Every structure is written in structure tokens, then in C-alpha cells.
Amino acid sequence: MASPRTSGALELCKTTITAATSVVAAAMLLRRVAADLLPVGTPPLLGSLLLLPPPSSRRHAVVIEEYDGAYHNSVFLAARAHVSTLLAAAPSVPLVIKATLPRGADQIRFSMRPGTDVVDVFDGAELTWRLSSSQGKRSPRGGGAAREVFKLSFDAKHKEMVLGAYLPFVMGRAEAAAREQRQAKLYSNERGKWRPVTLRNASTFATLAMDAEQRRAVVDDLDRFLDRKEYYQRTGRAWKRGYLVHGPPGTGKSSLVAAISNHLRFDVYDLDIDNVRSNTELRKLMIRMKNRSILLVEDVDCALATAPRRGADGRSDETSPAAKNREVTLSGLLNMVDGLWSSSGHERILIFTTNHVDRLDPALLRPGRMDVHVHMGYCGFGAFKELAATYHGVDGDEGHPLFPEIEAxxxxxxxxxxxxxxxxxxxxxxxxxVEMVAKMLRNRKAGDAEDGSGYVKQRLHVGPRRPVPAPSRGPSSARRMVIDEAMLRGTGRRGRGGLRGRGRGRGRR
Known part of the structure; x- marks a missing residue:
């Protein structure tokens, strides 16, 4: 049994330990409060006197490497694009940056040099971007490629905000900027592969010789298509839209394709069916197309003339000499337009052009394959006024003394x-x-074979014709959107242009 002296010593020891524990807990709490209240740039001496942890222990960091395995890290590319905007708007502080003008670009781009920092402010929090460079693994031949790494550092209390809001914001902003600044590509198929070049056609809807109402109808249809992702998902349809652009030569069909590409900022895949050896190769080309792109088949009536259609026995019709050397069939082309393979991508525009719409197979014209028919007709007075204003600044409202004659x-x-x-x-x-245009029209009205400039009027619809199928009288016909050519302004006596939508995928917005 312990003596009274021993019991008193034990009680004193317990009391001392309890008091010391309370003091330590209070000190830790005060340190935590001081660490949260004091700014990041607190002098190290003051932090030591207050027994604060070093600044490095109160900050977290996210490391973003340039490569993810053998591929570029998309987060790194987005971070580099975001940091370049910070550098351009950075205050006047000593900062060493790189300025470059990439080939084909029209604006100088800024980028960080390894070893430099830049500060960004997001939702009241300061975040520091630092770029560093590390030597990659050496190859057997010696040497190694330098790899860059971004380090994003921030206070520990902002961890959830950085991971949940800031980094997604950086990714979204970089993607939006890339869509605005990107230069569209024009792809052509060669030996089963797509070969890209830069699409430099400057045609836009503002410069296109097109009736105002027809132009507005096409632009509205394109914008509506882009905004209907949920509609296509809800209805189980492939997110695509088919356009049949037809009209005489020289009426602007190719210019319309370029204007659609520039309006949507979509790449154009110009499919030459004569260079496709089989339906299998055609499917591979479809799979290799990017999303947000345009598939263009020009002069589809000529392409279909050499693409035999498979019969009921599964064999192709080889009556034409050209069909004997190729295995691309009309059925394969139709499956690409409105079959299972048409769902291999999303946000795609399919454009077929032709000078002879009456020669096309009715199977290609049915609703769901070519959703919108755009007729590019001869020049009307409204289109002429827009051309005169674009090329010479002749105001269409004030007009020109020869305008009434040209209109007639x-x-x-x-x-x-x-x-x-x-x-x-x-x-x-x-x-x-304007006088040259009036003279050309006068000569043509007089019946001259040539208009004084070497132009010989081309005869259309030469050769065997295929009857145009009668419009359906079923329930679907009530949903079709038709803009009659006679309703368009400035079309004159003959139909100058028109747009006809077939209603596929036209639900309520």
C-alpha cells in the first residue's frame, strides 16, 4: 500500500501532465489560427518566433507533366495556353518570357521560360504557376529530349477549389480559345488515309452571293443543329445533318461549303469516291474522321454513276466497265450516310453537291439521309446588289443608275x-x-452565242435523266419545312435559289 507521500507525488504528476497537455493543445490551436490568418508572405523570422510551420508545409502543389506516356498531356497543353494569356496581361514585373510567331499564325504568342513563375487569382485565391525543365531519358544513340513540367502551388485550404473548379475552368477556357483560333483543315483521301492541308478559303455567309432569306434559313438551321445535343441523345439519333446542295455550275456550291466550314469552324473531309477501293476502306475513312467536321462529296451524281448497287444476291451490278474494277457500292455509300456506320462520330455535317439533282437515286433523297435541300440558282437582283457592295462598295440602298436595267x-x-x-x-x-455586267446581260438577251468575254452557255441535263420521286403524302410530309423559291426576295421570274428541309431531327427546342 502506497504511503501518503507517494500518493501526493502521483497526484501532482497527473496534474502537471494534464496542464502541459492543455497548454500544448492551446499552442497548436493558436499556431493553426495564426497560420490561417497571416498572409503567405510572412517573414520567416516572425514565423519562427510564433513557432509557425514553414510556408512549404502549408502549401499544396499539382504537377502537370508535358507527356502522358508517349502522348502529349492535354492538361499540360491547356495549362500552357492559359498561362500564355496570363503573361500577356501580367503587370509590369521583371519577367522573362518567350515571344514566337508560329507558322501560319497572325498573332504573337507568349510562353514562359523554364524557371519562371506567374501568379493567377481565381475566386479570391492566389495560385502560382511555375515552369521547370527536366532532361528526358537518354536514347541508345545518346542525348535526350528536354521535357517541361508545370507546378501549380496553392494554399492547402484551397485544395478542393483548385481540383474541383479551377483546373476544369482552365481546361474549358483553353478548349474554347482553341476553337476560336484554330485554322480549319481540308482533308483528301489517298490510299485509304486522309491527307490534310490548311483550308484558306475566305468565303463567308456575308460574302456569299445568296438570297438574304435563304442565307438566314441555312445559318439558323446550322446553329440549331449545334444546340441540339440533348435532343439527338434523347431521340436515339446520330448527331449529324445531311445537306444536298444542287444547282448549275458557277452558282456558288463550293463557296457555300467553305462558308459553312468557316461559320462552324469545322474541318472539311473531301471524299473522292474514285480513290476508294472498297466498302471496307470507306468505313475506315469514316472512322478516322474527327468529330465536329464536314464530309463533302462533290458531284455525287458522277460518283454514284461508278458505284454499283448490290442486288438481292449480295453481288454488285457490274454492267458498267468502271464498276468492274471497284467494290464500292451505292449500298455502302448509303450505309455511310444513314446506317450504323453513320454513328461512328458526332457533330458531323454531310454535304453532297450535284449539278443534276434529277439523276440521283431516289434512295439517296429520302428523308433522314439528305435532311436539307439547298438550291443554288442563278444570280438574282438581291444577290447582285450584295456582290456590287462587297466588291466595289456600291450601296444597295442608294443604288446605281444601271440597277433598274440590270434588275429587269x-x-x-x-x-x-x-x-x-x-x-x-x-x-x-x-x-x-457595273457597265460590264449590264453589257453581258444585254448580249445574252440578244441571243449572242458568246457574251463578248468568251463565255459559252453550258447546257444542263444532258444525257439520260432519272425521274424525281414524288413527295411523300404520308404523315412525315406534314413535318417538312419548305421555303418556296417564289417566296424568296429578288428571285425574279425563274427560281433563283431555295432551301428545303425534310424535317428529320426537327423537334421542339
Whole structure:
């Protein structure tokens, strides 16, 4: 049994330990409060006197490497694009940055040099980006590629905000900037592969010789298509839209394709069916297309003339000499347009052009394959005024003394927009250019074989014709959107242009 002296010593020891524990807990709490309240740049001496932890222990970091295995790290590319915008708007502090002008670009781009920092402020928090460089693994031949690494450091209390909001914000901002600044590509198929070049066609809807109502209808349809991702998912349809652009030569069909590409900022895949050896190769080309792109088949009537259709026995019709050397069939082309393989990507526009719509197979024209029919007709007076304003600044409201005569002539004779543009570009004198257009139309009305400029009117619909199928009288026909050519302004006596939508995928917004 312990003596009274021993019991008193034990009680004193317990009391001392309890008091010391309370003091330590209070000190740790005060340190934590001081660490949260004091700014990041607190002098180290003051932090030592207050027994604060070093600043490095109160900050977290995210390391973003340039490569993810053998591929570029998309987060690193987004971070580099975001940091470049910070450098351009950074305050006047000593900062060493790189300025480059990439090939094909029209703006100088700024980037960090390894070993430099830049501070970003997001939701009231300061975040520091630092770029460093490390030597990659050496190859057997010696040497190694330098790899860059971004280190994003921030206070520990902002961890959830950085991971849940800031980094997704950086990714979204970089993707939006890339879509705005990217240069569209034009792809052509060669030996089963796509070969890209930069698409530098400057045609836009503002410069296109097109009736105002027809232009507005096409633009509205394209914008509506982009905004209907949830609709296509809900209805189980492939997110695509088919356009059949038809009309005489020189009426701007190719320019319309370029204008659609520039409006949507989509790449264009120009499919030459003559260079496709089989349906299997055709499917591979479809799979290799990027999303947010345009598939273009020009002069589809000529392409289909050499693409036999498979019969009921599964064999292709080899009556034509050209069909004997190739295995691409019309059925394969139709499956690409509206079959299972059409769902291999999303946000795609399919555009077929032709000079002879009456020669196309009815199977290609049915609803669901070519959703919108755009007729690029001869130049109307409204389109002529837009051309005159674009090329020579002739105001369409004030007009020109020859405008009434030209308007009357365009009602009686046919002139392709390309012909009118050729006359307007022949001289820098606006009056002389308008006079050249009037002269061309006068000569054509007089029945001259040539219009004084070497133009010989082309005959259309030469050769065997295929009857155009009658429009359906079923329930689906009530949903079709039709813009009648006679309703368009400035179309004149003959139908100058029109757009007809077949209603596929047109639900309520």
C-alpha cells in the first residue's frame, strides 16, 4: 500500500501532465489560427518566433507533366495556353518570357521560360504557376529530349477549389480559345488515309452571293443543329445533318461549303469516291474522321454513276466497265450516310453537291439521309446588289443608275454568280464594272452565242435523266419545312435559289 507521500507525488504528476497537455493543445490551436490568418508572405523570422510551420508545409502543389506516356498531356497543353494569356496581361514585373510567331499564325504568342513563375487569382485565391525543365531519358544513340513540367502551388485550404473548379475552368477556357483560333483543315483521301492541308478559303455567309432569306434559313438551321445535343441523345439519333446542295455550275456550291466550314469552324473531309477501293476502306475513312467536321462529296451524281448497287444476291451490278474494277457500292455509300456506320462520330455535317439533282437515286433523297435541300440558282437582283457592295462598295440602298436595267435583265436571262463576280473583278472602277455586267446581260438577251468575254452557255441535263420521286403524302410530309423559291426576295421570274428541309431531327427546342 502506497504511503501518503507517494500518493501526493502521483497526484501532482497527473496534474502537471494534464496542464502541459492543455497548454500544448492551446499552442497548436493558436499556431493553426495564426497560420490561417497571416498572409503567405510572412517573414520567416516572425514565423519562427510564433513557432509557425514553414510556408512549404502549408502549401499544396499539382504537377502537370508535358507527356502522358508517349502522348502529349492535354492538361499540360491547356495549362500552357492559359498561362500564355496570363503573361500577356501580367503587370509590369521583371519577367522573362518567350515571344514566337508560329507558322501560319497572325498573332504573337507568349510562353514562359523554364524557371519562371506567374501568379493567377481565381475566386479570391492566389495560385502560382511555375515552369521547370527536366532532361528526358537518354536514347541508345545518346542525348535526350528536354521535357517541361508545370507546378501549380496553392494554399492547402484551397485544395478542393483548385481540383474541383479551377483546373476544369482552365481546361474549358483553353478548349474554347482553341476553337476560336484554330485554322480549319481540308482533308483528301489517298490510299485509304486522309491527307490534310490548311483550308484558306475566305468565303463567308456575308460574302456569299445568296438570297438574304435563304442565307438566314441555312445559318439558323446550322446553329440549331449545334444546340441540339440533348435532343439527338434523347431521340436515339446520330448527331449529324445531311445537306444536298444542287444547282448549275458557277452558282456558288463550293463557296457555300467553305462558308459553312468557316461559320462552324469545322474541318472539311473531301471524299473522292474514285480513290476508294472498297466498302471496307470507306468505313475506315469514316472512322478516322474527327468529330465536329464536314464530309463533302462533290458531284455525287458522277460518283454514284461508278458505284454499283448490290442486288438481292449480295453481288454488285457490274454492267458498267468502271464498276468492274471497284467494290464500292451505292449500298455502302448509303450505309455511310444513314446506317450504323453513320454513328461512328458526332457533330458531323454531310454535304453532297450535284449539278443534276434529277439523276440521283431516289434512295439517296429520302428523308433522314439528305435532311436539307439547298438550291443554288442563278444570280438574282438581291444577290447582285450584295456582290456590287462587297466588291466595289456600291450601296444597295442608294443604288446605281444601271440597277433598274440590270434588275429587269436578270428576270429574263440566266447568269451564274461566278460570271457576275468575274465582271465585277475585272476593273477597280465601280461604274465600269457595273457597265460590264449590264453589257453581258444585254448580249445574252440578244441571243449572242458568246457574251463578248468568251463565255459559252453550258447546257444542263444532258444525257439520260432519272425521274424525281414524288413527295411523300404520308404523315412525315406534314413535318417538312419548305421555303418556296417564289417566296424568296429578288428571285425574279425563274427560281433563283431555295432551301428545303425534310424535317428529320426537327423537334421542339
Amino acid at each position: 435583265l436578270l428576270r429574263e436571262v440566266d447568269a451564274a454568280p461566278a460570271e457576275v463576280a468575274e465582271r465585277l473583278l475585272a476593273t477597280d472602277d465601280a461604274d465600269a464594272a
